[in-house]
Amino acid sequence: MNLAAEFRVDRLPDDRAQAIRDRLRDAIIDRRLTPGAKLSEAEVGTLFDVSRTIARSALQMLTFEGLVRTERNRGAFVANPSPEEAKQVFASRRLIEPGITTTACETIDARAIAEFNAQLDREELYLAARGPDARRAEIKASGDFHLLLATVAGNQILLRFMEELVARSSLVIALYGRSGVSACGHSEHREIVDALEARDVKRATALIVRHIDHIEADLELRSRPAQSLRDVFSAS
Numbered sequence: 001m002n003l004a005a006e007f008r009v010d011r012l013p014d015d016r017a018q019a020i021r022d023r024l025r026d027a028i029i030d031r032r033l034t035p036g037a038k039l040s041e042a043e044v045g046t047l048f049d050v051s052r053t054i055a056r057s058a059l060q061m062l063t064f065e066g067l068v069r070t071e072r073n074r075g076a077f078v079a080n081p082s083p084e085e086a087k088q089v090f091a092s093r094r095l096i097e098p099g100i101t102t103t104a105c106e107t108i109d110a111r112a113i114a115e116f117n118a119q120l121d122r123e124e125l126y127l128a129a130r131g132p133d134a135r136r137a138e139i140k141a142s143g144d145f146h147l148l149l150a151t152v153a154g155n156q157i158l159l160r161f162m163e164e165l166v167a168r169s170s171l172v173i174a175l176y177g178r179s180g181v182s183a184c185g186h187s188e189h190r191e192i193v194d195a196l197e198a199r200d201v202k203r204a205t206a207l208i209v210r211h212i213d214h215i216e217a218d219l220e221l222r223s224r225p226a227q228s229l230r231d232v233f234s235a236s
């Protein structure tokens with residue numbers, strides 16, 4: 001696909017910056033762009049055929065969301081969240097998601113249930129598949145479930161918070177997740193949907209908190225000191 005053509009059309013600078021931000025964000029979340037990767041304004045500008053001002057604006061949006069880190073005189077890089085930051089992301093989710101779940105128990109209707117079922121089907125499909133692409137798709141789909149929950153709850157401001165938290169979580173899971181372990185237990189999502197459908201607030205909120213605990217417990221949140229060649233190979 002011709003990236004430049006997609007972004008050259010008559011669009012407002014803000015719209016173009018937003019579109020570039022969305023594309024870069026997807027690439028960061030599904031780990032095609034890895035933590036620490038350099039994101040040069042000039043390169044982003046050339047790739048998407050936009051001015052450096054627009055490229056900078058897209059990178060600033062990502063910096064604001066915590067997905068990109070900017071260093072004076074060195075430029076922008078894909079963020080490399082510390083274990084402490086990772087813990088704070090999940091602490092925030094434990095505060096926000098029970099509230100979203102409570103509201104979703106009131107707002108859920110037949111259409112929302114159908115959307116949840118379609119979402120669960122997609123997750124099952126990715127879970128059954130193997131390999132790095134499937135794992136990336138699975139991390140993305142797991143996040144989509146939580147965004148759907150916020151969408152059903154209908155509070156736009158909370159949805160924005162969740163977009164940031166889910167994006168940050170995906171980055172953290174990609175960095176610290178144990179390979180081969182599912183980021184979000186599929187059966188737990190199913191149980192949450194069942195509780196929502198029954199409008200059982202107490203059960204739904206207890207399940208979402210337990211679920212967030214499990215996601216965090218699946219991570220190895222230790223800082224990893226840089227290893228020398230000798231460290232890596234003398235152990236084997």
Ligand SMILES: [Zn+2]
Pocket residue numbers: 142143145146183184185189211
């Ligand atoms: Zn989940």
